Amino acid sequence: MNEVHWRELKHEVVDTGLCTGCAACVMACPRDVLGYTQDHLPVQIGEGMAHDQCVIGDRGCDICTRACPRFRAWETDLDQELFGRPRREDEVYGQVRSILLARTTDAGIAAVGQDGGLVSSLLVWGLEHDLIDGALASSVEDVGRGPFDAAPALVTDRAGVLATAGSRYTYAAPPLAMAEAEEAGLKRLALVGMSCQASINGSLPARGVRKYERKIALTIGLLCSKTFTYEGQEQVLADHGIAMQDVTKINIKGRYQVWTRDGAYHEIPLKLFHPHTRPGCKMCPDFAAQHADISTGGIGADDNWTLALIRTARGEEWMKGVIDAGLVEVRPGEDDEVAMNLLTKLSTVSRRRWPSELVPDGARAPGMLPIV
Numbered sequence: 079m080n081e082v083h084w085r086e087l088k089h090e091v092v093d094t095g096l097c098t099g100c101a102a103c104v105m106a107c108p109r110d111v112l113g114y115t116q117d118h119l120p121v122q123i124g125e126g127m128a129h130d131q132c133v134i135g136d137r138g139c140d141i142c143t144r145a146c147p148r149f150r151a152w153e154t155d156l157d158q159e160l161f162g163r164p165r166r167e168d169e170v171y172g173q174v175r176s177i178l179l180a181r182t183t184d185a186g187i188a189a190v191g192q193d194g195g196l197v198s199s200l201l202v203w204g205l206e207h208d209l210i211d212g213a214l215a216s217s218v219e220d221v222g223r224g225p226f227d228a229a230p231a232l233v234t235d236r237a238g239v240l241a242t243a244g245s246r247y248t249y250a251a252p253p254l255a256m257a258e259a260e261e262a263g264l265k266r267l268a269l270v271g272m273s274c275q276a277s278i279n280g281s282l283p284a285r286g287v288r289k290y291e292r293k294i295a296l297t298i299g300l301l302c303s304k305t306f307t308y309e310g311q312e313q314v315l316a317d318h319g320i321a322m323q324d325v326t327k328i329n330i331k332g333r334y335q336v337w338t339r340d341g342a343y344h345e346i347p348l349k350l351f352h353p354h355t356r357p358g359c360k361m362c363p364d365f366a367a368q369h370a371d372i373s374t375g376g377i378g379a380d381d382n383w384t385l386a387l388i389r390t391a392r393g394e395e396w397m398k399g400v401i402d403a404g405l406v407e408v409r410p411g412e413d414d415e416v417a418m419n420l421l422t423k424l425s426t427v428s429r430r431r432w433p434s435e436l437v438p439d440g441a442r443a444p445g446m447l448p449i450v
């Protein structure tokens with residue numbers, strides 16, 4: 079890939095709208111050529127540089143293109159790297175070793191977890207068993223615009239994991255927290271991220287971005303159809319007489335669910351939020367976090383269980399660890415027909431988003447398998 083660099087990444091991924099804003103390129107850029115905008119896009123910074131002419135790239139650096147989980151034949155490259163083969167057409171939610179429903183047995187985690195608290199259980203277990211030094215996740219504090227805004231966050235202990243548990247349906251790019259982890263000298267990190275960010279788990283090893291491949295000890299993906307703008311959510315809530323400041327929890331299960339400080343529960347039709355879809359999500363074909371070690375979601379029939387797709391050998395080892403430690407209880411995913419059907423349906427719908435007009439042969443992008 080030596081003849082390509084930021085110029086190609088910008089024209090082929092950013093300018094075409096395929097960029098999800100995962101920030102892998104920003105994280106990996108060795109010379110701080112790339113910054114990150116408020117609209118969640120990579121941008122060239124630095125005096126005297128044109129917006130697409132990276133002088134470091136002209137000297138042979140192509141790391142941004144290699145880190146990007148949407149560059150060229152990304153899906154095939156990443157599947158091949160992680161699973162030893164491209165996926166079959168019928169594998170709409172990617173390749174898996176097993177599918178489980180998991181629920182934490184830790185009352186403290188259960189109280190703050192979004193669904194079954196599996197993600198937080200894995201992080202706490204990994205930190206307390208010295209498997210990781212920290213985790214790149216998303217903060218829950220008021221990060222500028224108000225509660226339920228999201229920002230990249232580094233957590234290094236149980237208190238930090240609990241403080242950042244739960245879901246914010248606004249976009250944040252946890253790979254950006256890598257800079258803080260590096261400053262702190264942390265070497266082994268878990269990455270928690272939505273589908274697009276979790277694909278970094280494949281792009282780093284597939285294209286030899288060794289420095290960051292070595293740092294990421296586990297990638298936990300969050301199943302994701304889309305994120306919404308913060309302002310859009312705030313507006314729809316206000317239209318329903320709910321102030322964002324009063325919200326204590328948001329969940330999305332076919333409808334937008336809201337819990338407020340006064341103990342009330344509200345449901346708002348999800349279609350009201352669709353006009354507020356974040357642009358970077360509109361062409362993302364990956365619902366199921368297909369390149370994570372473990373992908374997690376809340377689409378089950380029962381609340382308080384996390385659907386877990388265990389995809390890799392290290393994902394399997396971590397799951398075995400938390401199960402053997404008694405930190406989570408599990409049952410087979412097939413027990414929940416609702417979850418399995420939704421997994422297939424939502425994955426199929428997302429795959430239809432990949433824009434055929436950008437495809438040289440008019441059929442599909444390089445690396446994207448046919449939609450079934």
Ligand SMILES: Cc1cc2nc3c(=O)[nH]c(=O)nc-3n(C[C@H](O)[C@H](O)[C@H](O)COP(=O)(O)OP(=O)(O)OC[C@H]3O[C@@H](n4cnc5c(N)ncnc54)[C@H](O)[C@@H]3O)c2cc1C
Nearest residue numbers: 191192193194195196197198215216244246302375376377
């Ligand atoms: C934007 C978004 C959309 C989602 N859409 C779906 C969906 O359509 N269907 C589905 O089944 N599941 C979806 N999920 C996943 C689901 O909400 C839960 O995160 C998942 O089931 C794990 O639950 P848990 O109780 O095990 O996680 P927890 O133990 O609560 O841990 C959640 C982890 O997610 C991190 N996190 C929260 N918000 C963000 C964010 N904005 N960016 C990055 N990291 C974040 C937290 O820091 C924490 O580490 C979505 C999650 C997010 C963040």
